Amino acid sequence: MQFSVRLPVATHILLCIEKFQGECKTTSTFLAGSVNVHPVIIRKTLGQLRTAGLVEVAAGVGGAKLTRSPKDITLLDVFRAVEENEDLFHFQENPNPQCPVGRNIHRVLGTRLEKIKQHMMDDLAAITLEELLNAVNEEDVP
Amino acid sequence: MQFSVRLPVATHILLCIEKFQGECKTTSTFLAGSVNVHPVIIRKTLGQLRTAGLVEVAAGVGGAKLTRSPKDITLLDVFRAVEENEDLFHFQENPNPQCPVGRNIHRVLGTRLEKIKQHMMDDLAAITLEELLNAVNEEDVP
DNA sequence: AATAGATGTAATAATATGTGTTACAATGGA
DNA sequence: TCCATTGTAACACATATTATTACATCTATT
Numbered sequence: 437m438q439f440s441v442r443l444p445v446a447t448h449i450l451l452c453i454e455k456f457q458g459e460c461k462t463t464s465t466f467l468a469g470s471v472n473v474h475p476v477i478i479r480k481t482l483g484q485l486r487t488a489g490l491v492e493v494a495a496g497v498g499g500a501k502l503t504r505s506p507k508d509i510t511l512l513d514v515f516r517a518v519e520e521n522e523d524l525f526h527f528q529e530n531p532n533p534q535c536p537v538g539r540n541i542h543r544v545l546g547t548r549l550e551k552i553k554q555h556m557m558d559d560l561a562a563i564t565l566e567e568l569l570n571a572v573n574e575e576d577v578p
Numbered sequence: 579m580q581f582s583v584r585l586p587v588a589t590h591i592l593l594c595i596e597k598f599q600g601e602c603k604t605t606s607t608f609l610a611g612s613v614n615v616h617p618v619i620i621r622k623t624l625g626q627l628r629t630a631g632l633v634e635v636a637a638g639v640g641g642a643k644l645t646r647s648p649k650d651i652t653l654l655d656v657f658r659a660v661e662e663n664e665d666l667f668h669f670q671e672n673p674n675p676q677c678p679v680g681r682n683i684h685r686v687l688g689t690r691l692e693k694i695k696q697h698m699m700d701d702l703a704a705i706t707l708e709e710l711l712n713a714v715n716e717e718d719v720p
Numbered sequence: 721a722a723t724a725g726a727t728g729t730a731a732t733a734a735t736a737t738g739t740g741t742t743a744c745a746a747t748g749g750a
Numbered sequence: 751t752c753c754a755t756t757g758t759a760a761c762a763c764a765t766a767t768t769a770t771t772a773c774a775t776c777t778a779t780t
Binding site: 437438439440441443444445447448451452455469470471472473511519521523524525526527528529530531532535536537538539540541543544545548549551552555556559560563568571572573575576577578 | 580589590672677698713
């Protein structure tokens with residue numbers, strides 16, 4: 437079980453957009469060169485980030501920019517933008533209601549796993565793009 | 579992105595094994611009836627739990643039992659037994675080393691995501707089979 | 721207006737993972 | 751020996767992920 441590469445890729449994209457703002461036009465081809473994926477993947481991801489209100493993309497001319505300050509964008513925002521499925525865990529359908537374990541497992545285990553998911557969300561919400569950008573700038577080892 | 583149903587299924591199996599210990603023989607067919615999956619899925623999962631040292635399965639005669647007290651088995655034990663992949667998050671291969679973001683993203687984002695994973699592990703380790711079994715017994719709503 | 725470069729999106733393919741099922745050899749008690 | 755059961759391989763199928771091609775649409779610039 438592994439998370440898809442979408443969260444890291446989307447984060448990479450956002451960091452590049454901010455990092456190169458004013459220096460160069462951050463087109464899908466440019467971003468694809470940094471991330472090392474196909475430009476269409478970048479455009480799809482940018483589409484999700486745009487739908488989530490995190491970026492504005494200049495149709496026709498090209499390039500993207502953040503809609504708000506990096507300190508006001510968290511990894512939870514990014515996660516929600518690119519992962520449509522809110523249910524992190526899921527259960528076997530129709531456990532046996534005649535069995536005391538079967539008729540309670542979903543509720544008993546579900547409430548506990550839900551809390552774990554909430555912790556993960558809280559952790560993601562505590563990490564801002566600004567923090568990541570500072571780390572990239574300050575800890576850069578060329 | 580969703581976790582597979584393996585952790586909930588394996589937990590269900592372990593709870594049933596303990597719950598019905600002494601009452602009936604917990605064969606793969608019996609367990610399959612409670613969980614509502616194919617008996618072979620149960621046997622595969624029991625195989626993983628056995629490899630992890632959590633259960634003993636009686637070959638030939640059938641039935642399984644826990645190797646230690648439910649209070650000494652946590653969801654982290656179960657998670658590790660059924661999820662072979664330790665890397666929860668993963669990154670796009672070969673980001674551009676010429677780009678300041680590309681050459682730092684893995685380290686900067688990776689260390690932070692690693693902490694989130696560790697939190698999840700800690701949360702899983704805090705939940706014991708005993709706690710779940712008590713909840714199933716006490717909060718049973720037939 | 722024409723052009724060139726860019727985006728938005730659909731369609732397709734390749735691959736991996738998850739789950740269900742059949743089949744059968746091996747096990748061990750009755 | 752017989753029978754229920756386990757262990758495991760093989761296969762099928764669905765779904766998710768990622769890569770790629772193709773093309774209509776957009777917009778600044780010439």
